[in-house]
Amino acid sequence: MPRVFIAICLVILLSLPALGLADSKGAPTSPDEPIVKIAPPPSHAVRQVLYFPLKLPAYALRAATLPIGLLSRLIERERIIERAAELLSNREKTLWAYPIIEGGAGTGFGGGMGLTHIDLFGQGYNLKLIYKNHIDLSQDASASFGKPLAFTMSGIPVSWATNVWWMRHTDEDYYGSGPSTTRATHSQFLVNHTSVGGGLAWQLLPPLSLNFGIGYDIATTGPNSEGSFLSVDQTFVPANIPAFGRWIHYISIGFKAQYDTRDNVSMTERGGLHSASITRFQHAGIGSYDYIQYELDGRHFFNLGFKRMVLALHGGLTFQQTTSGGQVPFYRLATLDANSPLRGFPRGRFRDRNFIILNAEYRFPVWDGIDGVGFVDTGRVFHSPSDLSFNDFKYSAGGGLRVRALGLMLLRLDIAYGGEGINTLLGISKSL
Amino acid sequence: MRYGRRNTIYFVLPLVFILSSCAHEWGLRYPPSRWIVANDRQSILQPGKEVPFVYPLGATPGYTRQVEMLFELTARVAEIPAKALPGGETPALNVNNFDEIPDSAWFTNRVWRRDVALDELIRGPGNVVLPSAKAFKVTAMGDAAVTQWLAVQGNDGSEYIFSFDRQDRPTMATGAAFIVSRVLFAAGYNIPPGNIVAVDPKWFSLLPQATLRKPEGSVRVATKDDLEIFFRRTTREARSRLIRAYVIKKPDGIHLGSFSFSGRRHNSNDRISHQHRRELRGLDILCAWLDHRMVIDSHTADFFIPGADGRGFVKHYLIGFEGSLGNLSAALAHIDEPTHPQTKLKTTSMKFPPVTLYSRYELLPKREQPTPFDAASLSPYWWEPWVPNPALWNATKRDELWGAAILSRFTDDRIAAIVRAANVEPGVEANLLDVLGKRRDKLFNFWLERINPLGNFGASFKEGEAIISFEDIAFTAHVPDIKGSSYRWCLRTANARKMLIDWQISPHSVISLSKDVVDHMAIGRTYVIEIETLRPKSKWSTPSVNVFLKKKEDGIIELAGLARH
Numbered sequence: 001m002p003r004v005f006i007a008i009c010l011v012i013l014l015s016l017p018a019l020g021l022a023d024s025k026g027a028p029t030s031p032d033e034p035i036v037k038i039a040p041p042p043s044h045a046v047r048q049v050l051y052f053p054l055k056l057p058a059y060a061l062r063a064a065t066l067p068i069g070l071l072s073r074l075i076e077r078e079r080i081i082e083r084a085a086e087l088l089s090n091r092e093k094t095l096w097a098y099p100i101i102e103g104g105a106g107t108g109f110g111g112g113m114g115l116t117h118i119d120l121f122g123q124g125y126n127l128k129l130i131y132k133n134h135i136d137l138s139q140d141a142s143a144s145f146g147k148p149l150a151f152t153m154s155g156i157p158v159s160w161a162t163n164v165w166w167m168r169h170t171d172e173d174y175y176g177s178g179p180s181t182t183r184a185t186h187s188q189f190l191v192n193h194t195s196v197g198g199g200l201a202w203q204l205l206p207p208l209s210l211n212f213g214i215g216y217d218i219a220t221t222g223p224n225s226e227g228s229f230l231s232v233d234q235t236f237v238p239a240n241i242p243a244f245g246r247w248i249h250y251i252s253i254g255f256k257a258q259y260d261t262r263d264n265v266s267m268t269e270r271g272g273l274h275s276a277s278i279t280r281f282q283h284a285g286i287g288s289y290d291y292i293q294y295e296l297d298g299r300h301f302f303n304l305g306f307k308r309m310v311l312a313l314h315g316g317l318t319f320q321q322t323t324s325g326g327q328v329p330f331y332r333l334a335t336l337d338a339n340s341p342l343r344g345f346p347r348g349r350f351r352d353r354n355f356i357i358l359n360a361e362y363r364f365p366v367w368d369g370i371d372g373v374g375f376v377d378t379g380r381v382f383h384s385p386s387d388l389s390f391n392d393f394k395y396s397a398g399g400g401l402r403v404r405a406l407g408l409m410l411l412r413l414d415i416a417y418g419g420e421g422i423n424t425l426l427g428i429s430k431s432l
Numbered sequence: 433m434r435y436g437r438r439n440t441i442y443f444v445l446p447l448v449f450i451l452s453s454c455a456h457e458w459g460l461r462y463p464p465s466r467w468i469v470a471n472d473r474q475s476i477l478q479p480g481k482e483v484p485f486v487y488p489l490g491a492t493p494g495y496t497r498q499v500e501m502l503f504e505l506t507a508r509v510a511e512i513p514a515k516a517l518p519g520g521e522t523p524a525l526n527v528n529n530f531d532e533i534p535d536s537a538w539f540t541n542r543v544w545r546r547d548v549a550l551d552e553l554i555r556g557p558g559n560v561v562l563p564s565a566k567a568f569k570v571t572a573m574g575d576a577a578v579t580q581w582l583a584v585q586g587n588d589g590s591e592y593i594f595s596f597d598r599q600d601r602p603t604m605a606t607g608a609a610f611i612v613s614r615v616l617f618a619a620g621y622n623i624p625p626g627n628i629v630a631v632d633p634k635w636f637s638l639l640p641q642a643t644l645r646k647p648e649g650s651v652r653v654a655t656k657d658d659l660e661i662f663f664r665r666t667t668r669e670a671r672s673r674l675i676r677a678y679v680i681k682k683p684d685g686i687h688l689g690s691f692s693f694s695g696r697r698h699n700s701n702d703r704i705s706h707q708h709r710r711e712l713r714g715l716d717i718l719c720a721w722l723d724h725r726m727v728i729d730s731h732t733a734d735f736f737i738p739g740a741d742g743r744g745f746v747k748h749y750l751i752g753f754e755g756s757l758g759n760l761s762a763a764l765a766h767i768d769e770p771t772h773p774q775t776k777l778k779t780t781s782m783k784f785p786p787v788t789l790y791s792r793y794e795l796l797p798k799r800e801q802p803t804p805f806d807a808a809s810l811s812p813y814w815w816e817p818w819v820p821n822p823a824l825w826n827a828t829k830r831d832e833l834w835g836a837a838i839l840s841r842f843t844d845d846r847i848a849a850i851v852r853a854a855n856v857e858p859g860v861e862a863n864l865l866d867v868l869g870k871r872r873d874k875l876f877n878f879w880l881e882r883i884n885p886l887g888n889f890g891a892s893f894k895e896g897e898a899i900i901s902f903e904d905i906a907f908t909a910h911v912p913d914i915k916g917s918s919y920r921w922c923l924r925t926a927n928a929r930k931m932l933i934d935w936q937i938s939p940h941s942v943i944s945l946s947k948d949v950v951d952h953m954a955i956g957r958t959y960v961i962e963i964e965t966l967r968p969k970s971k972w973s974t975p976s977v978n979v980f981l982k983k984k985e986d987g988i989i990e991l992a993g994l995a996r997h
Contacts, residue, residue: 033465033467033468033469033535034462034463034465034468034469035468035469035470035471036462036463036468036469036470036471036528036534037470037471037703038462038470038471038472038526038528038534038536038703038704039525039703039704040525040703040704040708041461044525077813082972085971086971089971091971092971093971093972206930206931307521406972
């Protein structure tokens, strides 16, 4: 009971400003120059003590990254990032060219270039081009074109976009489907995948949007041309790798509702991104591969009272429901891997019709331009909703660094362990 | 651990973190007035014993560091500034809603708040009028690196400190003391009254118990020969037996010794840790400008001002400016390492607290190559005082902006008036003006591009329309290449859910809210104008300044505060 009482007092003390019970103010002698008691808020000293354990990882990382820290201070003082960014953009900051670097989780090291224009023709059109290549000769390319808030429909602002996406991965990983697959069945395949689509987004409220998309998707798979593992058709019977070696055409139609209250898309400190979507994939060819995919995703960011000290929580759920007795092509199964993110496991590690993923990530400042992270990921795949239980969840944990500048995350390095070896991930995209 | 206790922790801890993250910005905790007065002059008991008022030591005296330093982990032992530690940057804790500081026992807003006339600028903290009967009893004397000094008692009981120039640097120490005291007083700091006088050695005689403090800090009884040698080493006025000196009069009150630039004195008036006081942090840019490298604990003075009942309050002063304007560096140039006693300050004569968090640099200031007093060798980022100063370490960009705003009020003609009044040697005067101007501009150019330099916000209301005006301090500071700057702004609700006026660009430092917009604003609700500054030669807009507005019951829009990012 006393502990509960003390805990409640702490809660009230720390939330005094939130409850509007600020420090007492002196009676003004004149309206223009009131005499006031100047003091830190009551929560200040308490927080300094309470938050000391949260600062410990940062102290440890500082010791480990001292040379990087000294370099980052020099970079900050000489404004090197701004100068580099000036080289990579035009004067109006509407056209950007940027290098891409990534690696880990089975893809091998790779890189590429991106080009973005946010005001093409001076009319507000957005154009984005990306090309990536990896040492295993896997390639990705995409182009998107659109216009945000292009017109209104019944007073609601509407954006539109079209995109083309192509990938040729020479050694995608496949371990089989289900939560209990092992590394013994690690095999690989080649996939050639092209997708064309477009969509509209209605901005019902500033943070709330409703999206509609339609697309055409064509893909084929075959034996891997790179990589050291057996091809999937040598490891699995055809029944376990539906659609292998076939051209699969899909017409997709989907709806998505999204609620975005993040204060910064790249290095979020407050707010959340929550979405629900439903997409129908209608196979336009021989064979029954139709399915509907449902996705629920929620991520929220809590600032822990100090700048750049953030707790991020994420939960995601993906369901695939086949129709007309069909099957989902093996390479389109819901995948739980480092990109989900279950960062301790490599690409394509767990596949099945459905998955659930839960993440907690603690981000903290280490140096001026570098944040540290510690994270715990857990999730599992399952074949049908009735299979979902608290057994067979996979766990991974780790830490990493985020290089930031100009309010953006420039580079991410994560090192995670999930029981199957250490995974090192490097990239420019954020994990949460 | 029992199941129930674990559950309590699992429930309480996240709630603690989440609720504390919901806490309002500190900035709107005070009345919505730009100028407020701190009530730090409440009557308290005298918080310490009286200490003789003499010229400050060149090193930190043995005062106990406050225990709270351990909690802050500013790593004094490792000599890492708090703001360099993760999440360690703490905004100044004594600022009001408008990022200004209140008038207090530490500081009085002067040159930034109002126009200060030239004669007031030159008069500074006040001229000392020596007693008509010029007979001073020397209670202590000493030799510091940059000056020689006498602590004396007048026959009217007043106490004074006279500091003198060295023969190899005539008018420099006294000139520096005069100039820097005027500048810092105009800025708002408490400075003892002082001015330049011409004194006759015959006015001074030793008290029997008078002491002589040597450069390394050791103290012994002074003799008549010491006094004679003392005056032989000082500079005489041309064709006169008089000697130029800078005299300060001991302020009213009981001298309690120095204050520390970190921690607190732990009385009910001293509520803010000194390293988190804006006026102390803001000394970073002002002292870098003036090369006042002795901005250390020992060059401060606390005076207890007693009332009729013996209770009173403490007033905090800055003292000892003779080493500014390059004098310290010049004095160091004459020191032969490692034999000169100045480099081997004897610390055994000082008292140490039982638990010390002093770094070795504070006990024995680090030696370094003396840097010339010019603009080229000034590094705005790396400039640091003689010994590490926790308040300066903790200075954030907002504190530097505050200092730069004050510095912007020292225009060329004002600096010239002060330097001229110091009556330094002719060649030196021209050089000083040139160097001070260039150093000031260099500091502006560095700091004012690293933060959105908007300040002096004001609001007026006319015929239903609200006009928000502000000052771009970079313009006041004549930062080059900013002609053609514009300001990108929007008006939204404080929770960012609704935009009343979408982002637009204004070429002037004025924002006008039309009657329609004002009518749409709800009474009592907080709104925010976000303002970014766009410079013509930069691709980057500055981080925004958020100006908080509220509509009062009578429909008038008033400024509630501001927050800088």
